[in-house]
Amino acid sequence: MTSESDTRVGASTAPTSPTSPTSPTSPTSPTSPTSPTSPISTDVLIVGAGPVGLFAAFEAGVVGLSCQIVDTLERIGGQCIELYPDKPIYDIPAIPSCTARELVDRLMEQCRPFNVPIHLGQRVETVQQREDGRWTVTTGQGLVFDTAAIMLAAGNGAFVPQRLALPEATPLEDSHVHYSVRNLADFADKTVIVAGGGDSALDWALALRQVARRVVLVHRRNGFSAVASSVDEMRRAVDADEMEFMVGSIAALAAPENKLASIEIRQIGGTAQIDADHLVVLYGLVADLGPIANWGLKIIGGRVDVDTSNYESSRPGIFAVGDIANYPNKQKLILSGFHEASLALRKAYTYAHPDKKRVHVHSSYDAGLADRIATGSTHQA
Numbered sequence: 616m617t618s619e620s621d622t623r624v625g626a627s628t629a630p631t632s633p634t635s636p637t638s639p640t641s642p643t644s645p646t647s648p649t650s651p652t653s654p655i656s657t658d659v660l661i662v663g664a665g666p667v668g669l670f671a672a673f674e675a676g677v678v679g680l681s682c683q684i685v686d687t688l689e690r691i692g693g694q695c696i697e698l699y700p701d702k703p704i705y706d707i708p709a710i711p712s713c714t715a716r717e718l719v720d721r722l723m724e725q726c727r728p729f730n731v732p733i734h735l736g737q738r739v740e741t742v743q744q745r746e747d748g749r750w751t752v753t754t755g756q757g758l759v760f761d762t763a764a765i766m767l768a769a770g771n772g773a774f775v776p777q778r779l780a781l782p783e784a785t786p787l788e789d790s791h792v793h794y795s796v797r798n799l800a801d802f803a804d805k806t807v808i809v810a811g812g813g814d815s816a817l818d819w820a821l822a823l824r825q826v827a828r829r830v831v832l833v834h835r836r837n838g839f840s841a842v843a844s845s846v847d848e849m850r851r852a853v854d855a856d857e858m859e860f861m862v863g864s865i866a867a868l869a870a871p872e873n874k875l876a877s878i879e880i881r882q883i884g885g886t887a888q889i890d891a892d893h894l895v896v897l898y899g900l901v902a903d904l905g906p907i908a909n910w911g912l913k914i915i916g917g918r919v920d921v922d923t924s925n926y927e928s929s930r931p932g933i934f935a936v937g938d939i940a941n942y943p944n945k946q947k948l949i950l951s952g953f954h955e956a957s958l959a960l961r962k963a964y965t966y967a968h969p970d971k972k973r974v975h976v977h978s979s980y981d982a983g984l985a986d987r988i989a990t991g992s993t994h995q996a
């Protein structure tokens with residue numbers, strides 16, 4: 616399981632060094648973790664740090680609401696960063712073209728004046744409405760939130776690593792079979808098989824060769840979905856005998872007494888057996904609606920049904936915006952999610968401040984907002 620990182624809106628999305636204990640492309644620098652015992656009080660809890668969750672954080676500030684963001688992943692950006700960081704996006708208003716990574720950077724920059732805490736490596740699990748109408752939300756990693764409203768910006772659900780489809784792998788998880796690399800030192804002087812052909816697989820294979828006795832990258836074909844510079848570096852490392860590459864797939868694990876001994880690789884025309892201490896499987900991420908499916912919300916086709924006048928779900932006080940929202944003619948577009956978040960937060964305001972009437976002010980006339988943006992104030996609304 617991942618550990619918690621606590622960061623704030625405004626951090627850059629530049630990758631960390633491969634020796635970082637988090638993923639090789641983690642953008643954030645973890646600061647002091649929030650105490651898991653004391654509830655964190657906020658007006659709105661935003662579940663998901665994808666583009667829509669980040670824009671919702673900005674919009675919460677504009678509307679005058681405090682917020683906190685949680686995400687299962689160790690880095691912000693949702694699908695934009697996980698699935699297509701370097702692809703250009705052409706349909707964001709007033710930005711003719713930017714890569715998905717640039718969009719996330721710009722959203723972070725836009726949020727920065729509100730200094731919103733982002734809790735990474737935290738999967739929201741349970742929700743309970745109290746008698747006073749507020750919600751207690753817990754994460755699987757022990758955080759507790761006390762919030763007036765919940766903004767689900769959870770995309771297609773929490774991203775989880777795609778696991779090896781071999782039953783014998785399950786009891787070896789964390790000890791010998793890994794779906795992320797937490798600490799390179801754990802692999803010092805070991806034989807490590809890295810399975811996968813994307814950026815993470817190549818980055819980690821390259822990083823592991825610096826500490827491991829032997830590194831073998833296994834991928835089903837001699838072509839990769841990683842950036843060209845990583846592929847070139849990997850091929851150079853193979854030529855220099857610093858690591859090996861095999862075309863094939865993981866067929867079986869031999870693990871007498873629950874200790875990985877060897878791995879069978881299926882190849883065209885036969886199988887190969889490699890003695891190994893560890894297997895690192897980096898097949899990418901799959902989305903799973905997970906615990907949110909048990910929150911008593913009306914779910915249609917794996918998405919949360921909402922009222923399009925305010926994007927509120929069947930449970931008043933819980934909103935769904937972005938890809939997770941379901942309504943007639945819903946388009947899974949970033950633009951749609953921005954609009955949904957904006958309307959949802961205006962309704963959320965009535966839960967956070969039932970005794971106040973929010974006066975609508977265009978941002979162009981909002982002196983407080985202008986001041987905050989100009990000074991980069993860390994004030995939380």
Ligand SMILES: Cc1cc2nc3c(=O)[nH]c(=O)nc-3n(C[C@H](O)[C@H](O)[C@H](O)COP(=O)(O)OP(=O)(O)OC[C@H]3O[C@@H](n4cnc5c(N)ncnc54)[C@H](O)[C@@H]3O)c2cc1C
Pocket residue numbers: 662663664665666667668685686687688692693694695698699703704705706737738739740768769770771772773774905906907936937938939947948949950952
């Ligand atoms: C290849 C590709 C190209 C695309 N191109 C475009 C384009 O050009 N223009 C466009 O408008 N759209 C495009 N899209 C779609 C766009 O990326 C999505 O509409 C957008 O990412 C949705 O944003 P979101 O914030 O709702 O969800 P996501 O980006 O999916 O983020 C959701 C976040 O919520 C987190 N989460 C989920 N469940 C939990 C939980 N229980 N606890 C904590 N965290 C949780 C996830 O880890 C994730 O980080 C593209 C999509 C793909 C795959």
